[in-house]
Every structure is written in C-alpha cells, then in structure tokens.
Amino acid sequence: MTVPHRPAPQRGVFDEPYWHHVAAGELRLQRCSGCGAFRYPPGPVCPECLAEEHDWAALSGTGSLLAWTVFHRRYFPEIPVPYVVAAIRTPEGPILIGNVVGTRDSRLSHGMPMRAVYEDVDTTDGPLRICQWTCLDDPSHFEE
C-alpha cells in the first residue's frame, strides 16, 4: 500500500535559503542590505531601492492573526479536516501564510498572538520541515 504524501510546495531559486533555515528550525526572511526592507517573497532585487545585496534576517517567530479560513472539504487525503489556513502579521512587517495547528478553529479571533512552530512532513518530494503557527494564548488541541 502506498503511503500518501502531502503535495510538495513549489520552490524557486530565491526560496532555497528560506527552506534551509526552516529545516534548522529558524524563521528567516530575505532582507535588503541597502534599505532594510524585507523581501517577501524573496527575489533578486529590492522592490524599494533596487539593491541586490541582502541577508537572511531572523524573525522573532511571533505574530498576530490577521485573517483565516477553515477548510472543511478534504482536498488532500493526507491532510485531515478541518484545517485552518491563516495570514499572520509579523512584528517585523511581512504577512506570512500558514496553517494554524494546536488550536481549535472556534477559538480563533482577530489579532490573537501567534507563534511559529515547525512540523516535519512527508511530501511528494520527500521529507520537509514546514513552518506552521499556533496560538500563544490557547493551547487547546483539536480533539478528533
């Protein structure tokens, strides 16, 4: 019997450092060395000042819940429903998209403090560590 895997995320050449840092349990984003603006998604030049130089700056790994939706329809057999896809506003500025794990969807509210967590998953391209989000205030877990 074949074990199902979740679809691998599409990865571009500019994304590779992001995945390298996530594999090490670090949330880092490309940041312009010229003006300090974060480039998200990462790219070859800064959209603010056109500088090419950059580093990969560590984020705090915290944020607030900006928006979310609850999926009740199962699109992927390996991802159980319900699951939450959310936009998290980081204090550094970028808004990141991820799943909310470890918190009941009925407990979510706008502005909730969130923190990044890392999940090791099997994808169609092999094992991968992904960044997810959980609520700081509500450690309740989904009860199946």
Ligand SMILES: [Zn+2]
């Ligand atoms: Zn710049």
